[in-house]
Structures are given as structure tokens and as C-alpha cells.
Amino acid sequence: ATNLQGLGGAEMAFIMKNLMERLGYDKFYVQGGDWGGIICSIMATFFPDIILGYHTNFALVPAELVSRLYPLQFYVQEFGYFHIQAAKPDAIGLCVGKSPASIMAWFLHLFSISTGSASRDDPKGGLNMFTPEQLIDNIMLYWVPEKVTTSIRIYAETFTFRNLDMEYISAPTPVPTVVLQALREVFYFPPAALNTKFTNLVAVDVLEDYGHFLAMEAPKVFVDKVISGLQKIIDFNKNELNCTK
Numbered sequence: 001a002t003n004l005q006g007l008g009g010a011e012m013a014f015i016m017k018n019l020m021e022r023l024g025y026d027k028f029y030v031q032g033g034d035w036g037g038i039i040c041s042i043m044a045t046f047f048p049d050i051i052l053g054y055h056t057n058f059a060l061v062p063a064e065l066v067s068r069l070y071p072l073q074f075y076v077q078e079f080g081y082f083h084i085q086a087a088k089p090d091a092i093g094l095c096v097g098k099s100p101a102s103i104m105a106w107f108l109h110l111f112s113i114s115t116g117s118a119s120r121d122d123p124k125g126g127l128n129m130f131t132p133e134q135l136i137d138n139i140m141l142y143w144v145p146e147k148v149t150t151s152i153r154i155y156a157e158t159f160t161f162r163n164l165d166m167e168y169i170s171a172p173t174p175v176p177t178v179v180l181q182a183l184r185e186v187f188y189f190p191p192a193a194l195n196t197k198f199t200n201l202v203a204v205d206v207l208e209d210y211g212h213f214l215a216m217e218a219p220k221v222f223v224d225k226v227i228s229g230l231q232k233i234i235d236f237n238k239n240e241l242n243c244t245k
Contacts, residue, residue: 005157006157007153007154007157008154008156008157008158008160008163009035009038009039009042009154009157009158009163010042010046010158010163010168011157012039012154013039013040013042013043013046013047014046016039016043017043017046017047017050026050027050027051027052028050028051028052029051029052029053029054029055029230029233030043030044030051030053030054030055031054031055031056031226031230032056032058033056033057033058033212033213033214033215034058034212034213035154036058037056037057037058037059037060038058038060038158040054040056041054041056041059041060041173041197042168042169044173044175044177045168045171045173045175046168048173048174048175051175052175052176052233052237053175053176053177053178053202053230053233053234053236053237054173054175054176054177054178054198055177055178055179055180055226055229055230055233056177056178056179056180057179057180057181057182057185057214057215057222057225058185058186058187058212059177059179059181059189059194059197059198060169060187060189060197061170061189061193061194061196061197062169062170062196062197081106081109081110081113082155085152085155085156086155086156086159087156089149089152089153089155089156090149090153092106092152093148093149093150093152093153094149096148096152097142097143097146097148097149100139100140100143103139103142103143103148104135104139107138107139107142108125108127108135109125111125111127111130111135111213112125112126112127114186114211114212114213115127115129115184115211115212115213115217126211129217130216130217134216138216170197172196172197172198172199173197173198173199174199174200175198175200176200176202176233176236176237176240177194177198177200177201177202177233178201178202178203178204178205178229178230178232178233179194179198179201179203179204179205180205180207180214180222180225180226180229181204181205181206181207182207182209182210182211182212182214183206183207183208183209183210183211184209184210184211184212185211185212185214186212191204200236202232202233202236203229203232205225205228205229207221207225
């Protein structure tokens with residue numbers, strides 16, 4: 001249950017795999033961004049014989065590469081929320097969940113920093129790329145079911161010493177992978193870095209615009225790239241099958 005300790009990304013990966021099996025799918029493709037990208041990456045790492053392909057617009061690589069590619073200033077300026085949510089999820093959850101206005105204040109600043117570094121100097125925080133309805137609908141998904149703290153706890157339950165010591169987050173995965181990179185994504189990794197995690201990196205599709213919340217910013221672009229990316233994975237799997245015959 002989500003109100004019990006221990007439900008992090010790894011546990012959610014098992015839950016999603018079990019769900020697909022119960023729905024009758026022995027093998028399948030996965031796609032995700034943000035936490036969905038992390039969970040799908042864990043699924044590909046844990047279940048390479050089940051996952052036919054992994055498509056993501058939020059690919060992460062081993063932590064030692066992150067520290068080399070991104071200076072300390074980046075974390076100091078923008079990642080305070082990450083530390084708070086990972087270290088004190090219940091405290092911030094109780095504060096943020098008090099009213100729709102407090103949820104909006106906290107979450108909209110996350111939307112703002114995820115649209116790109118230029119948003120810091122924008123009086124509207126870069127939020128004008130979304131409609132008011134999009135932002136309000138998103139906030140209500142947390143407010144109505146009273147799940148603000150639950151949603152924040154995933155940070156605390158995933159980035160623990162227990163999980164980090166198991167090293168599955170950085171373990172290489174052979175599952176065919178296509179990475180979609182928006183111009184203003186929070187992290188950028190070149191193909192050489194991505195190959196350290198995804199040993200069958202089929203393609204890296206680079207966009208000349210958009211930020212972290214790509215599916216909200218440009219849904220048609222997102223869907224088109226997901227479909228074309230999955231086709232690349234399907235073609236890769238067919239070629240691999242032909243080579244083994």
C-alpha cells in the first residue's frame with residue numbers, strides 16, 4: 001500500500017511488471033519520462049527477457065558521470081526541492097498539501113525550473129507555455145485524492161542507501177533503447193555516456209526545443225517521436241533475430 005514504507009521505484013517496477021502479466025502480456029515495450037522513465041529503466045534492468053524495448057525522454061546514467069557533466073552550481077541553484085523531498089517527504093507533504101494554493105505554489109516552481117534555465121529570469125517563470133487549464137488539472141490530480149505526500153515519498157523511498165548499495169540504478173541493461181532528448185531537459189547526456197547504461201542504444205533523437213514536461217508542452221511531437229522510436233526498436237529486434245538464425 002502507498003501508505004506503507006518501502007514503495008519506491010524498484011517496487012513500482014515489479015508492480016508494473018506483475019500488472020502487465022495479469023493483463024496477459026508476456027513481453028512488451030515500455031515508455032516513460034520523469035519518474036516513469038526511471039521506473040521503466042529499472043524494469044528494463046530487472047527484466048531484460050520480458051521488456052522488448054525501452055523508449056524514454058528522461059534517460060539517466062551512472063551517478064559518477066552526472067557529477068562530471070554538471071557542476072555543483074547547477075545543483076545548488078535548482079535541486080533544493082530534490083533534497084527536501086528525498087529527506088523530509090512527510091514534512092513538505094503536510095505543508096504543501098494544506099490547500100490548493102500551497103500545492104500550486106510548490107508544484108508550479110517545479111514546472112518553472114523544468115522548462116529551462118532561462119525561466120529564472122522570466123517574470124512568468126516560463127509557465128506561459130502551458131494553458132491555465134493544464135496547470136490546474138495537474139494540481140487537482142494531487143489535491144482531490146489527497147495524495148501530495150504520497151507522490152513526494154517516491155523520492156525518499158527510491159534514493160536510499162539500501163537501493164544505492166544494490167547498484168541496480170547504474171547497472172547496464174541490454175534492452176534495446178531509444179532516447180528522446182528535448183533541448184531544455186534537466187539533464188543532457190551524449191550518446192557515449194548513455195551507452196554506459198544502455199548497451200544496445202538504438203538511437204538518440206534530439207529535439208531543438210521543449211523542456212522536461214515534453215508530453216504536456218508538445219503532445220503531438222511527443223507521440224510522433226514515441227511511435228517512430230518504437231519502430232526503430234522493432235526494426236532493431238528484427239535485425240537481431242535475423243542475425244541469430
